[in-house]
Amino acid sequence: MTTDVLRVQDLVVHYHTPLGAVRAADHITFTLRAEERLGLAGESGSGKSTMALAILRMIKPPGRIEAGEIWLDDRNLMTLSEEEMRQVRLARIAMIPQGSMNSLNPVIRIKEQIGDALRDHGVPLSRRDLEGRVRDLLQSVGLQPQVAEMYPHELSGGMKQRACIAIAISLRPKVIIADEPTSALDVVVQKQVMETLARVQKELEASVILVGHDMGLVAQFVNRLGVMYAGKLVEVSPVRDIFTKPLHPYTQMLIASLPSLEQKGTFRGIPGLAPLLRDLPPGCAFHPRCPQALDRCRTEAPQFKEARPDSWAACHLL
Ligand code: SF4
Secondary structure: OOOOOEEEEEEEEEEOOOEEEEEEEEEEEEEEEEEOEEEEEEOOOHHHHHHHHHHHHOOOEEEEEEEEEEEEEEEEEHHHHHHHHHHHHOOEEEEEEOHHOOOOOOOOOOEHHHHHHHHHHHOOHHHHHHHHHHHHHHOOOOOOOOHHHHHHHHHHHHHOOOOHHHHHOOOOOOEEEEEOEEEEEEEEHHHHHHHOOOOOOHOOOEEEEEOOOHHHHHHOOOEEEEEEEOOOEEEEEHHHHHHOOOOOOOHHHHHHHOOOOOOOOOOOOOOOOOOOOOOOOOOOHHHHHHOOHHHHHOOOOEEEEEEEEOEEEEEEOO
């Protein structure tokens, strides 16, 4: 039997702007299983990074979590105080943020940045213990011990990203959220960083949520894939099924738009543009772009439901 480590239930996040509420996450429901790798893919502005931040309750004003529950094992994170939540971050759920290479402090050596993270969570370590711990952490992400004494600007992009992974796993979290962790890296380094992430996940027996706009890249890493559109989760399916028998018309069109070796030179884009999150069309938000839209799609939003075993989608055709 699979156990869920994280359960997100009906999560709603709005950003309040002078022009109205931007509905960045609209009643999102999904689970993350023990030792699972779950992908969240979608175009930019689909709400996937908002989801990553919301799980850690790191949405900043004018954004706000309006409703929903985030269960980590048997605790609803929405009921925790700020201090309790601060302890959960890093210790239980760690984030490798988007552009994390810039999240390192440029004037502090790597070992001190790891030490700060540990001390901040009350881990009592002597100088010698800290050096040993830093060495082990760097080794587990494939970095040499000398990196401990270096400043971020002395590291390549890939090394900086691995240093960020070392900080993220310093308290052996059970859930790692990686938001576009390889977006600024070249293809070879991307692969190395993803292999590092896969290795540490296995070692820690952790679960990973990988957020990305490149569906092909995300799919290579995950067991199940969630597809987001206009602030909603429109499909979650095992990755092998999503490529062979996608349920939602948007997923079908996304997959058809991926470049393939068989169809060299032909790219099929998705016609139209994603809607503004503060001005969503009524009914199914995908209906203006959906070639299979029915009359009811223009007025009635589809429910997100299990459409076949272990596959969930929101579409009136299902
Ligand atoms: Fe297309 Fe209707 Fe399904 Fe939306 S609900 S994806 S418009 S068929």
